[in-house]
Amino acid sequence: MIYLTLFLTFLKIGAVSFGGGYGMISLIRETVLENAWLSEEDFLNFIAVAESTPGPLAVNMATFIGSSQAGFLGALIATVGVVLPSFIIILIIAALITNLLKYAGVKSVLSGIRPTIVGLILATALTMFVTQIFGFTSVGDELSFDWKSLLIFLVIAAISVLWQVFKKKQFSPILLILISGGLGIVVNVI
Amino acid sequence: MQRAKTCLKLFLVMLKIGLFTFGGGYAMISLLENELITKRGWVENDEFLNMVAIAESTPGPVAINAATYVGYKLAGFWGALAATVAVCIPSFVIIFLISLFFDAFLSLKYVAYAFDGIQVCVIFLILNAGVKMLFKLERTVWNVLVLVAVIACMVTLSVLSITFSSVWYILITAGLALVLYLFTYFRAKGKGKEVKK
Numbered sequence: 405m406i407y408l409t410l411f412l413t414f415l416k417i418g419a420v421s422f423g424g425g426y427g428m429i430s431l432i433r434e435t436v437l438e439n440a441w442l443s444e445e446d447f448l449n450f451i452a453v454a455e456s457t458p459g460p461l462a463v464n465m466a467t468f469i470g471s472s473q474a475g476f477l478g479a480l481i482a483t484v485g486v487v488l489p490s491f492i493i494i495l496i497i498a499a500l501i502t503n504l505l506k507y508a509g510v511k512s513v514l515s516g517i518r519p520t521i522v523g524l525i526l527a528t529a530l531t532m533f534v535t536q537i538f539g540f541t542s543v544g545d546e547l548s549f550d551w552k553s554l555l556i557f558l559v560i561a562a563i564s565v566l567w568q569v570f571k572k573k574q575f576s577p578i579l580l581i582l583i584s585g586g587l588g589i590v591v592n593v594i
Numbered sequence: 595m596q597r598a599k600t601c602l603k604l605f606l607v608m609l610k611i612g613l614f615t616f617g618g619g620y621a622m623i624s625l626l627e628n629e630l631i632t633k634r635g636w637v638e639n640d641e642f643l644n645m646v647a648i649a650e651s652t653p654g655p656v657a658i659n660a661a662t663y664v665g666y667k668l669a670g671f672w673g674a675l676a677a678t679v680a681v682c683i684p685s686f687v688i689i690f691l692i693s694l695f696f697d698a699f700l701s702l703k704y705v706a707y708a709f710d711g712i713q714v715c716v717i718f719l720i721l722n723a724g725v726k727m728l729f730k731l732e733r734t735v736w737n738v739l740v741l742v743a744v745i746a747c748m749v750t751l752s753v754l755s756i757t758f759s760s761v762w763y764i765l766i767t768a769g770l771a772l773v774l775y776l777f778t779y780f781r782a783k784g785k786g787k788e789v790k791k
Contacts, residue, residue, distance in 0.1 A: 422764065426724070449700065451716045452715065453692060457685065459688070460656070464685050490655065490658045514651045516736065519767075523741045524748065525723060526721070533717050542752070585708035588710040588711020588712060589704055591710075591711070
């Protein structure tokens, strides 16, 4: 039953997504690829949409996948699923244990998983990079070098890093997405 | 009656915040600060900082966590519910509408070309988010070891196409961190007693 699967899957994502923003990117990617809900390309396309629209990535993702798999009701169920764990946990904390973070044990567990979250994000980005540029996902795949993607990556990275160094500010991700879209058209038309 | 009024106000404020939270939860923090402290004086500054710390360190999107917490503090359970539903509504509606037309949109030739480039950009954005968090990470033995181990395991398993959920990495390191904490806690306690003798 698709509704139950959607609900439970997003409940799980909601319950373990620490680190905000891209913290749950590895888990969402695994989930959508395993269930064949989205291809790797669709997944990347959708992150761009989620990044350029308001709202948390997890909620956007739940709504989008729910809708694509099971219409409006699917979107609603997946969204409720992803929000429910936070809602319950925060309710308990706000009502009962406001000073939860003052316990040393809680603190050391929370700071203990921080490197894991960073590792998950970096490893996911690395895997996606190699797949996109070299067409290599797992042992046995033939390499196919995609110079267009590499070129766009380098231009985007240069803009972002130079902006950070000289302006001391983050370059707007939405603007970066627009530029990369323009570059995508240019390299494909040439 | 008073409570219903507060719930309605909360609902409207959170609806607005949900509509303007581009770029994830951290962008929302400054919006929240402006609405809750500066404009309305609903929350004290200390309480706000405590709330942000809780929202960031518990699972789930920061925006949702913050909305639930503020809602509960101002108007109990119904306040929490009103605030949480409200902060989700804008993204739900927008994404639902997009999901209806997205495939048709992507089948346009130039749009598909543009998204070829955008896919690369998204990989960069994820990498960038990871690198930024990496720079903020303290250079302790634990952090370096865990980071290297997680990346090595994940890349190796992915190359061998073995599925191993990210959930396990989080649960295993959380367990190890707890064991390590208890170990040092009891050892320190034991030593303290010896000194007293």
